[in-house]
Amino acid sequence: MDSPKNKSTRKLKEPVRVRTKKLSDGSESFYLDIYVNGKRSYEFLKMYLLPEVNTKVKEQNRVTRAAVEAIKSQRIIDITNSKAGIRRSVGWQKLLLSDWLATYLANQERKGIRNISGLKSVIRIVSQYGKKSRTRMGDIDKRWALGFIDWLIHDYAQGGKTGEQKTALSKGSAAYYTSQLTAALNAAVRAEILGENPFMLLSSDEKIKKPESNRQFLTIEEVRKLIATGCRLAIVKQAYMFSCYCALRISDVRSLRWKNLICNDGSYMLSIVMKKTSAPIYVPLSKNAMLWFPERGSADEEALIFDGLPTLPTINKVLKGWVKDAGIEKRITYHTSRHTFGTMMMTVGADLYTTSKLMGHADVRTTQIYAKIVDSKKIEAVNMVDKMFEGQ
Incomplete structure (x- = not known):
């Protein structure tokens, strides 16, 4: 027979639950059902579960679910810490950067943003940096940002067709890819998945200096x-x-x-x-x-x-x-x-x-x-x- 303590433990419910709302296009919109102190509220995450018509979409849904679960976990931590008078923790330490980037890409595609080739390139580049692509959001600090920039300039090489020699990135391309990653991390800050974007904290000397171009203009x-x-x-x-x-x-x-x-x-x-x-x-x-x-x-x-x-x-x-x-x-x-x-x-x-x-x-x-x-x-x-x- 269960002790009174075990019965009490079983009756406790999570204050935050993940729910979905079906949309007219067949997809489902994720939202959080939050119940605290007798009051219910809802937080719509602007993340979507798409009909799994192929393996690519199935994988996309997997990373979206991972991001949603990370947000849910953080909300529970926030609520618990608030009750205990503990300052809010920063970010989701365990969420993979690759999962967040995939979620961000899916959201950009859903918004109808067409020029996403740069973001796709960044996802491929980031997957080659770090220990077997297992960079987590909790790893991303100023030291990580500086290390990524140094690697991008000095060690990363882009290849052409099979058999062609790989070439180093130009500073212009390195600056462009860094700006794409910065935009994705800014979105993570807005979603409260990241406490702050370390790329925004870099001084002008620490950032990649894009070569001054001959800017064409009309008189x-x-x-x-x-x-x-x-x-x-x-x-x-x-x-x-x-x-x-x-x-x-x-x-x-x-x-x-x-x-x-x-x-x-x-x-x-x-x-x-x-x-x-x-x-x-x-x-x-x-x-x-x-x-x-x-x-x-x-x-x-x-x-x-x-x-x-x-x-x-x-x-x-x-x-x-x-x-x-x-x-x-x-x-x-x-x-x-x-x-x-x-x-x-x-x-x-x-x-x-x-x-x-x-x-x-x-x-x-x-x-x-x-x-x-x-x-x-x-x-x-x-x-x-x-x-x-x-x-x-």
Whole structure:
């Protein structure tokens, strides 16, 4: 016969339970059913159980469940510690980094984020770092971040086709992959799976210094030429010109919804979370920017503003033809619109700090590149005057 103590122990129930809600597309949304001190609350995790149509999805569901269980465990720890007056512990020590990255990738795919090839590469790269790919979230601290950066620059090598010699990563590629990992860890912090992102704690000297590139941009006169020239895909022209006036990246433009547009006393702005940095920002919109919005019609708040944008390779192909038709001899990609905005702001006399905030730069030194471009153009202009009077 069980003792009274054993009976009492059996009656104890977990204060947090994992539940799912069936969605119209056949998937299930995970949420936590939390019951504490006679009060019930629910926490929707924005993680999903997908119909297991193949082995890839089955594995994806496995890692999602692992992340959900880690969140559940932490909530129970939080509740227990709160009752005992113990400070909240930081993060889930045992959750595999690879499992979190797989969950983050699945969530990005579900959101319709198309440009995820960099994230997939990061998952493959991270799997080669550490002891047999068993890095856990509890292992990720500043020392781990510095070790990963050092390994990425000096020891990691990327291979081409079978039989080809492997080559070291360029600093530009290393910086890009580190930024992709940083974004994934920022998401883990927001999900309270990680206490803090150690990559955000690194000094400028500790971070990978991306080589300064020759940033292509359009002059104000070239922008006018594009406005006057037809483009075979109107939505591409609208999106590109819009970005010339507000500096949004293609990933942010693609995800813009009408609910992100805010009107305040006749002035418009966007309230968004930037995809690259995961930073929430407010973007004021000029009248010129507003001119390039597609007609809303009967679209609701959740509808995409630039609905129907093709893939980035297609966009850049369309841009190439459009620029050629306008008589502009420059190699233009969509990202050139962001550089165009930066140089236009510097050209019209906007200060460095304001331009930095408008572009969502975390470090004003990034914005200084545009100031250097404008300065070099001033020097070119002065030298042109000198050439006019040569031989006199």
